[in-house]
Amino acid sequence: MAAKSFEELNTCTSDAVLFTSDEPFHFVRGGQIDHVQVRYETYGTLNEAKTNAIFICHALTGDAHAAGIRQGDTKPGWWDSMIGSGKPVDTDRFFVICPNILGGCQGTTGPSSLNPATGQSYGLEFPILDMQDFVTVHRRLVAHLGIDKLLAVMGGSLGGMQVLQWALSAPQDMHAALIIAASSRLSAQNIAFSAVAREAIMRDAGFSDGHYLEKDTSPDTGLSIARMMAHITYTSEGALWNKFGRDPQNEDLTPGFGVDFAIESYLQHQAETFLDRFDALSYIYLSRVMDYFDAFSSPQASAKIAEHPIPTLVCSFTSDWRFSSSQSKRMVARLERAGVPVTYRDIDAGVGHDSFLLSIPQYEDLIRAFLNRSFEEVVR
Amino acid sequence: MAAKSFEELNTCTSDAVLFTSDEPFHFVRGGQIDHVQVRYETYGTLNEAKTNAIFICHALTGDAHAAGIRQGDTKPGWWDSMIGSGKPVDTDRFFVICPNILGGCQGTTGPSSLNPATGQSYGLEFPILDMQDFVTVHRRLVAHLGIDKLLAVMGGSLGGMQVLQWALSAPQDMHAALIIAASSRLSAQNIAFSAVAREAIMRDAGFSDGHYLEKDTSPDTGLSIARMMAHITYTSEGALWNKFGRDPQNEDLTPGFGVDFAIESYLQHQAETFLDRFDALSYIYLSRVMDYFDAFSSPQASAKIAEHPIPTLVCSFTSDWRFSSSQSKRMVARLERAGVPVTYRDIDAGVGHDSFLLSIPQYEDLIRAFLNRSFEEVVR
Numbered sequence: 034m035a036a037k038s039f040e041e042l043n044t045c046t047s048d049a050v051l052f053t054s055d056e057p058f059h060f061v062r063g064g065q066i067d068h069v070q071v072r073y074e075t076y077g078t079l080n081e082a083k084t085n086a087i088f089i090c091h092a093l094t095g096d097a098h099a100a101g102i103r104q105g106d107t108k109p110g111w112w113d114s115m116i117g118s119g120k121p122v123d124t125d126r127f128f129v130i131c132p133n134i135l136g137g138c139q140g141t142t143g144p145s146s147l148n149p150a151t152g153q154s155y156g157l158e159f160p161i162l163d164m165q166d167f168v169t170v171h172r173r174l175v176a177h178l179g180i181d182k183l184l185a186v187m188g189g190s191l192g193g194m195q196v197l198q199w200a201l202s203a204p205q206d207m208h209a210a211l212i213i214a215a216s217s218r219l220s221a222q223n224i225a226f227s228a229v230a231r232e233a234i235m236r237d238a239g240f241s242d243g244h245y246l247e248k249d250t251s252p253d254t255g256l257s258i259a260r261m262m263a264h265i266t267y268t269s270e271g272a273l274w275n276k277f278g279r280d281p282q283n284e285d286l287t288p289g290f291g292v293d294f295a296i297e298s299y300l301q302h303q304a305e306t307f308l309d310r311f312d313a314l315s316y317i318y319l320s321r322v323m324d325y326f327d328a329f330s331s332p333q334a335s336a337k338i339a340e341h342p343i344p345t346l347v348c349s350f351t352s353d354w355r356f357s358s359s360q361s362k363r364m365v366a367r368l369e370r371a372g373v374p375v376t377y378r379d380i381d382a383g384v385g386h387d388s389f390l391l392s393i394p395q396y397e398d399l400i401r402a403f404l405n406r407s408f409e410e411v412v413r
Numbered sequence: 414m415a416a417k418s419f420e421e422l423n424t425c426t427s428d429a430v431l432f433t434s435d436e437p438f439h440f441v442r443g444g445q446i447d448h449v450q451v452r453y454e455t456y457g458t459l460n461e462a463k464t465n466a467i468f469i470c471h472a473l474t475g476d477a478h479a480a481g482i483r484q485g486d487t488k489p490g491w492w493d494s495m496i497g498s499g500k501p502v503d504t505d506r507f508f509v510i511c512p513n514i515l516g517g518c519q520g521t522t523g524p525s526s527l528n529p530a531t532g533q534s535y536g537l538e539f540p541i542l543d544m545q546d547f548v549t550v551h552r553r554l555v556a557h558l559g560i561d562k563l564l565a566v567m568g569g570s571l572g573g574m575q576v577l578q579w580a581l582s583a584p585q586d587m588h589a590a591l592i593i594a595a596s597s598r599l600s601a602q603n604i605a606f607s608a609v610a611r612e613a614i615m616r617d618a619g620f621s622d623g624h625y626l627e628k629d630t631s632p633d634t635g636l637s638i639a640r641m642m643a644h645i646t647y648t649s650e651g652a653l654w655n656k657f658g659r660d661p662q663n664e665d666l667t668p669g670f671g672v673d674f675a676i677e678s679y680l681q682h683q684a685e686t687f688l689d690r691f692d693a694l695s696y697i698y699l700s701r702v703m704d705y706f707d708a709f710s711s712p713q714a715s716a717k718i719a720e721h722p723i724p725t726l727v728c729s730f731t732s733d734w735r736f737s738s739s740q741s742k743r744m745v746a747r748l749e750r751a752g753v754p755v756t757y758r759d760i761d762a763g764v765g766h767d768s769f770l771l772s773i774p775q776y777e778d779l780i781r782a783f784l785n786r787s788f789e790e791v792v793r
Contacts, residue, residue, distance in 0.1 A: 219659070224674050225653060
């Protein structure tokens with residue numbers, strides 16, 4: 034399948050809302066753009082006091098469509114098991130906001146957006162991103178919505194990293210933070226996998242130095258390789274074994290170099306559907322932010338949250354080897370050293386990093402109880 | 414760096430010996446070739462009774478040069494810590510044979526060898542390989558050397574799989590078997606990594622449908638990606654962290670899309686040196702054998718070794734997540750069920766799968782003691 038076209042990358046579907054910030058945006062690591070467009074969705078109703086808002090930060094390849102089924106779609110949003118009426122993030126009591134991230138490819142300004150200065154896509158001229166840039170855009174969106182203080186900020190994986198950065202840099206913005214399947218910094222192994230994915234994309238001749246949209250090429254091979262490899266790291270050996278084992282895709286194994294094992298077919302399918310919905314430049318820009326993120330590297334990193342400690346939930350999953358439980362425990366220790374009241378749970382789940390996207394009773398009970406406590410304290 | 418040329422792939426250096434089997438070779442999965450050339454090295458001296466020979470099977474990207482330093486080289490062979498005078502595989506008492514594997518690219522016939530029928534390299538017309546094909550070639554070499562029975566057959570990773578296959582199909586060929594850091598079958602996760610590597614190589618335009626040697630192209634990008642990814646799986650998160658952490662390659666991190674972290678530079682270097690010494694077709698042919706290998710899949714698999722049980726050493730490493738200890742334990746259980754006397758050790762080592770190539774005292778003591786017992790029983 035072909036990668037998304039320029040038009041697709043810059044078109045907003047009917048259910049999402051666009052917010053355009055016309056204040057010039059200065060990137061932490063240098064560079065600026067004059068307008069930032071943010072695509073976001075909301076679920077539930079904002080109460081009059083504007084105290085019931087929960088802000089959702091999505092993961093590397095997520096988007097604004099977190100919950101519900103859009104007209105014409107068959108699949109619900111990426112966190113539909115978590116967000117909705119009667120669900121842990123209960124839209125009967127909470128107002129939920131989920132934007133596409135800065136640098137993304139689902140309606141928010143990113144490297145494949147139009148650069149007004151050139152009339153072409155930004156490509157690799159788009160400024161290098163930092164975790165704090167995401168937070169700055171999120172804060173502008175919250176201000177635009179007229180909300181003084183969020184009830185909670187919540188996210189998994191790269192989303193959890195955004196929550197951590199936000200909580201450290203502006204804890205006064207939220208009553209509570211939920212950091213799920215995340216890390217305060219990537220391990221050397223994490224960076225290594227990230228580097229291989231980036232190489233696969235950037236060394237694909239179809240990448241055309243980042244101007245594939247204008248040149249009508251596409252780094253489909255590189256992006257497919259990156260996605261297949263990443264997908265292995267999102268799951269666990271046990272989960273792959275339970276689901277596929279060494280089963281043939283068809284009746285019998287027929288040795289050769291084609292797709293023969295069921296696991297191979299599954300990976301191919303993952304890659305194909307990914308090409309339809311994701312952009313190679315967004316992939317390298319967003320994954321690179323994770324490589325450089327090191328939340329507690331400065332001695333002053335915890336100063337603000339130490340002055341303004343907020344209830345924080347940290348949650349990991351036992352079989353997650355991409356962002357392992359030990360990475361969450363390190364985060365917990367750093368937060369507790371700053372005086373933050375942390376609820377930590379290592380959920381027994383077998384499907385690896387992607388566990389955070391699944392419906393797991395103990396996990397859902399945990400989120401529900403944590404959010405309801407905030408609701409009782411703040412809203413009721 | 415450029416991939417190896419046709420001449421380089423088919424030239425034998427002075428220290429190695431060539432054996433050409435002129436008996437037509439029938440592949441297990443179909444196809445035949447008229448001549449098989451095998452490049453091998455030997456170390457130590459064969460005793461008069463020809464009872465002190467140890468046969469070494471190499472891993473996926475190994476070669477015949479297991480020990481010693483060749484003239485003009487600076488680096489010793491790939492298992493030099495294990496093989497030599499006074500070393501665990503002591504060349505003062507043992508005669509050691511190490512051939513390049515069938516399908517390889519270091520002097521033994523493989524897919525980049527000349528196909529006499531076409532005057533070109535075989536490319537993808539080379540027959541699909543099976544673990545038993547390796548064993549058949551190894552047995553021809555042993556017969557050629559006039560050895561009736563090997564003292565031991567020994568190998569790590571894919572080498573260990575060859576040992577297992579050989580021990581199951583012709584246990585009478587050896588007094589003892591040593592299976593190190595191996596598995597009787599790949600897990601779904603193993604196959605998944607293998608599939609991504611193969612895709613990276615075969616979808617590289619430079620692969621030219623397997624005829625890159627004639628077309629003067631080279632799948633350098635694909636082979637680099639495959640090697641970098643594989644290398645991550647050969648080591649452990651802990652080892653990468655201890656060696657590189659999040660250190661910059663130069664003085665400071667300078668965010669961008671180039672090589673910046675030390676771990677990135679290391680992976681690049683691994684890929685570059687690999688291109689110099691390895692061939693893309695060999696990579697996909699040999700790795701595909703591993704995907705299909707399932708030693709105990711047939712109910713009759715253990716029948717021969719049950720009739721002819723031989724002392725077998727199985728050795729795994731605690732931090733090896735590519736061929737985990739549980740995979741070795743499964744092998745041990747299957748062998749013991751067939752009545753094989755198995756010595757099993759899970760060596761406490763931190764560097765992952767590649768531990769089997771390193772000098773680790775407990776590991777070396779284990780190998781030395783096991784081989785010396787065979788020596789005492791058979792040779793002395």
